[in-house]
Amino acid sequence: MAEASKVLQIKELDKSFGGVHAINNLTFDVYEGEILGLIGPNGSGKSTCVNLITGVYVQDKGEILFEGEISLKKQPIEARAKMGLGRTFQTPRPFLDMTVWESVYTIALLYNKTMKQAAAQADQIIEMIGFSNIANTVCHKLPIEKRKWLDMARTLAINPKIMMLDECLAGLNPTEMDSSIDFVRKLNSQGITIVFIEHVMAAVSKLCTRVVVLNEGSLLSQGDPNVVMQEEEVIKAYLGEDYVNAYVKG
Amino acid sequence: MNKSLNLSGYVKRYFPVIAFIAACALVPLFIKKSYIQRVFIEVFFFAAMGSAWNILGGFAKQTSWASPAFFCIGAYSALLMDKNFGLSPWISIILGIILAGVLAIVIGLPTLKLRGVFFSIATISCTSIVRQILFNTPNLTGGAQGLTLKMSSGNDLWRLRFDSEIPFFYISLIWMMLVVLIAAMLSKSRLGWYLKAIREDEDAAQSLGIRTYHMKLRAFVISAMLLAVTGAFYSFKIGYIDPNSSASHDLAVRIAVTAILGGMGTIWGPVLGAFICVPMLEISNYYLSDFGGGGAGFAIYGLAMVLVVLLRPNGIISLFQKKKAGGANG
Numbered sequence: 001m002a003e004a005s006k007v008l009q010i011k012e013l014d015k016s017f018g019g020v021h022a023i024n025n026l027t028f029d030v031y032e033g034e035i036l037g038l039i040g041p042n043g044s045g046k047s048t049c050v051n052l053i054t055g056v057y058v059q060d061k062g063e064i065l066f067e068g069e070i071s072l073k074k075q076p077i078e079a080r081a082k083m084g085l086g087r088t089f090q091t092p093r094p095f096l097d098m099t100v101w102e103s104v105y106t107i108a109l110l111y112n113k114t115m116k117q118a119a120a121q122a123d124q125i126i127e128m129i130g131f132s133n134i135a136n137t138v139c140h141k142l143p144i145e146k147r148k149w150l151d152m153a154r155t156l157a158i159n160p161k162i163m164m165l166d167e168c169l170a171g172l173n174p175t176e177m178d179s180s181i182d183f184v185r186k187l188n189s190q191g192i193t194i195v196f197i198e199h200v201m202a203a204v205s206k207l208c209t210r211v212v213v214l215n216e217g218s219l220l221s222q223g224d225p226n227v228v229m230q231e232e233e234v235i236k237a238y239l240g241e242d243y244v245n246a247y248v249k250g
Numbered sequence: 251m252n253k254s255l256n257l258s259g260y261v262k263r264y265f266p267v268i269a270f271i272a273a274c275a276l277v278p279l280f281i282k283k284s285y286i287q288r289v290f291i292e293v294f295f296f297a298a299m300g301s302a303w304n305i306l307g308g309f310a311k312q313t314s315w316a317s318p319a320f321f322c323i324g325a326y327s328a329l330l331m332d333k334n335f336g337l338s339p340w341i342s343i344i345l346g347i348i349l350a351g352v353l354a355i356v357i358g359l360p361t362l363k364l365r366g367v368f369f370s371i372a373t374i375s376c377t378s379i380v381r382q383i384l385f386n387t388p389n390l391t392g393g394a395q396g397l398t399l400k401m402s403s404g405n406d407l408w409r410l411r412f413d414s415e416i417p418f419f420y421i422s423l424i425w426m427m428l429v430v431l432i433a434a435m436l437s438k439s440r441l442g443w444y445l446k447a448i449r450e451d452e453d454a455a456q457s458l459g460i461r462t463y464h465m466k467l468r469a470f471v472i473s474a475m476l477l478a479v480t481g482a483f484y485s486f487k488i489g490y491i492d493p494n495s496s497a498s499h500d501l502a503v504r505i506a507v508t509a510i511l512g513g514m515g516t517i518w519g520p521v522l523g524a525f526i527c528v529p530m531l532e533i534s535n536y537y538l539s540d541f542g543g544g545g546a547g548f549a550i551y552g553l554a555m556v557l558v559v560l561l562r563p564n565g566i567i568s569l570f571q572k573k574k575a576g577g578a579n580g
Binding site: 077110 | 440443444446447449450451453454455456457458459460461462
């Protein structure tokens with residue numbers, strides 16, 4: 001892992017909303033090809049972090065470097081998408097009135113020279129994700145799991161280098177969760193770096209090659225998921241002081 | 251998803267459109283009453299304006315109330331050029347298109363950054379500003395009196411003056427079909443798809459790389475240009491223009507309602523809307539002119555609007571549409 005190049009460098013990042021210090025001097029790297037788990041209790045700044053990386057918010061201080069040299073600070077949201085920074089939202093955001101195929105096709109149009117090529121890419125993504133049978137279904141008829149996958153399918157059309165998945169397992173049943181985990185693995189095996197924001201710890205330790213733990217906007221710990229999640233500080237942050245003994249010793 | 255159609259497939263698919271155009275084109279042969287012909291002309295012009303509004307208002311659901319501003323630009327530039335330089339409207343239309351495009355950029359640059367209702371409110375003030383400018387420049391635009399076209403007898407296509415309603419009937423029909431064609435082509439284009447994505451979820455669209463602000467601005471400019479052309483034709487048809495009837499919020503509402511009532515974001519919705527709205531207003535004004543000080547027409551108009559919003563939020567055209575199963579239907 002040490003040999004891999006840093007695809008994203010977050011350096012001394014700071015962001016406040018009025019009196020709320022959401023991100024506080026945060027520094028970590030994302031390496032090419034990894035599945036990085038971004039974890040932390042509610043309100044620890046995970047989603048804010050993604051929003052800073054994708055450009056929804058602009059940092060007050062600090063720097064985000066993409067592929068070692070490109071500073072993202074002045075890049076608008078859509079330019080960052082064009083560079084290959086893909087993201088999904090905590091709540092899926094489908095194009096409700098379009099069909100599944102149309103949703104993917106619309107985004108594919110942005111990244112293909114001809115409309116024919118875009119259609120071909122859409123077909124390919126739909127097939128890869130296993131949506132061929134519902135390609136012509138209107139999105140507002142899709143259940144939650146399919147909506148989450150569709151968000152990912154659309155993001156695939158931007159030919160992402162990094163995909164940031166914001167709680168893509170929340171609200172799914174165990175079977176759906178398993179298939180989603182397999183799917184994330186499949187994406188990763190195609191060379192897409194994954195930043196995986198999640199509360200479901202079982203999934204994190206199963207899937208992630210490395211985790212970054214946030215607490216109150218700062219970096220609490222990082223490293224191997226199974227090691228990090230045994231750390232006293234991490235347990236304290238997640239569950240409170242009282243649980244430290246129970247967990248570490250028990 | 252790529253349908254390749256042979257010739258007979260095309261004929262079959264577009265038969266309703268061809269039949270509709272043919273039926274419209276034959277109207278003057280059967281209806282000789284010039285009043286009814288004028289109503290048709292009004293229908294065609296409103297269908298064109300509704301379609302133009304629909305490009306931003308329907309495809310991207312960015313409700314603009316600035317249509318009268320662009321309508322006036324087209325109308326006033328055509329009439330002024332005619333009056334002062336004797337320039338043919340066919341030439342001054344180009345000036346109107348350019349001016350409307352520039353104004354759309356000037357209005358759009360700051361306002362299209364605003365989302366939803368805030369954009370709408372900003373556009374309301376645009377119409378008001380144009381109205382005030384027109385009222386307060388009597389030397390140039392005739393102020394509240396407006397401008398009147400000097401009529402001459404005989405038919406003159408170059409200068410758009412005719413003895414009967416029939417030439418304008420066909421001009422308005424052709425113009426409506428042209429705007430509908432532009433809207434239809436647009437909805438199948440890249441811009442059309444991006445606008446629909448913006449309509450469905452602007453944040454998501456942006457996060458996937460769609461330059462939402464630019465796309466909205468483009469749609470706004472195209473829509474403004476089409477409205478300006480309509481304004482030029484319309485003012486030559488009725489032979490005068492004044493700020494009270496043209497730079498009014500009333501016109502803004504009528505244009506938008508044409509599209510909303512018929513079916514926002516659809517190709518034929520605004521046309522259907524015009525065929526309902528315009529005659530409805532004419533009929534109710536005719537029969538109810540002594541009732542409620544002449545405002546009864548608008549009361550019925552309002553009632554129809556409420557009923558459609560409550561019962562058919564997707565417009566009257568949704569009564570005729572099959573449930574969308576798939577494919578790339580605009």
